[in-house]
Amino acid sequence: MVARALELSYSAWRLGEPRTASFPTHRSGPPLAAQPSQENFMNSITTPSTADGKPLGLRERNKLEKVVRIREAARSLFREKGYDETTIREVADTAGVSLGTLFSYAHDKRDLLFLVVSDSLERKNADVFEAIPAGKPLLDQLLFVFRGFYEFFGAEPQLSRLVLREMVFFSEGPHATRLQNDRAVMLEQFGRMVKDAQKRGELRTFSGSKGHRKIGDLIFAIYAAHVRDWLREPVEPLEDGLRDLRYSLNLLFEGIVAR
Numbered sequence: 001m002v003a004r005a006l007e008l009s010y011s012a013w014r015l016g017e018p019r020t021a022s023f024p025t026h027r028s029g030p031p032l033a034a035q036p037s038q039e040n041f042m043n044s045i046t047t048p049s050t051a052d053g054k055p056l057g058l059r060e061r062n063k064l065e066k067v068v069r070i071r072e073a074a075r076s077l078f079r080e081k082g083y084d085e086t087t088i089r090e091v092a093d094t095a096g097v098s099l100g101t102l103f104s105y106a107h108d109k110r111d112l113l114f115l116v117v118s119d120s121l122e123r124k125n126a127d128v129f130e131a132i133p134a135g136k137p138l139l140d141q142l143l144f145v146f147r148g149f150y151e152f153f154g155a156e157p158q159l160s161r162l163v164l165r166e167m168v169f170f171s172e173g174p175h176a177t178r179l180q181n182d183r184a185v186m187l188e189q190f191g192r193m194v195k196d197a198q199k200r201g202e203l204r205t206f207s208g209s210k211g212h213r214k215i216g217d218l219i220f221a222i223y224a225a226h227v228r229d230w231l232r233e234p235v236e237p238l239e240d241g242l243r244d245l246r247y248s249l250n251l252l253f254e255g256i257v258a259r
Contacts, residue, residue: 067115069095070105074112075159083113083162107173110166114175117163118182124152125182129189138197139253142190143246146223150238153227157235164228183220190216203253215252222248 056064073094077086088109092102106112128148132141153160170176195212197203205211226248230241 075116111173118178
């Protein structure tokens, strides 16, 4: 259901239509035994269909082909030459498009970098939150989610460092906006997870209507700091990175004030 929602929303984006998608908070049924399948920067949605499932027309197929060429040219050059050394003109020349055409699909070089990862990151975002095992404590559910993102970024550490570096301050552009929307979805999901845990009696409740959202923001901030630290060279084993993240989240949950 979620994969199809993203497929439709991405097709709509390519055709210049508004992008909307909704994400469930928890998976119903028994806890999962396995983690969601690993996704990386090499995989992206290229389904040639419109939002209503009809085949794309010639004009739309041409637009889609240009997007794919631009994305793959940027990916290849960022890997081979490095992000800072690559020029927008080189991406355009490699993709076989004019600079004007390239700028119709990406606002600037940072937006090009986001274009490389936005499809896969959207799918990863949806997949991990859909697959959260029900009946588990909040900390275990969070580590399930974060394992998926650690696997995602760990698949290509060099490119991930660039993406996470540039995501600190978003620039203008359609793909920067998409990543901002994805982050907003994550924050909303964490807030909901905290609220559910409060209802189960795992966490304290606070006065006001935004307490669970603020805790969700803190959880995201801890994760964001840890995943960047984990990706520094040399990259530690996955389990070591997750163990360190769990420790910090435990500090948040247990508190540091003497009782």
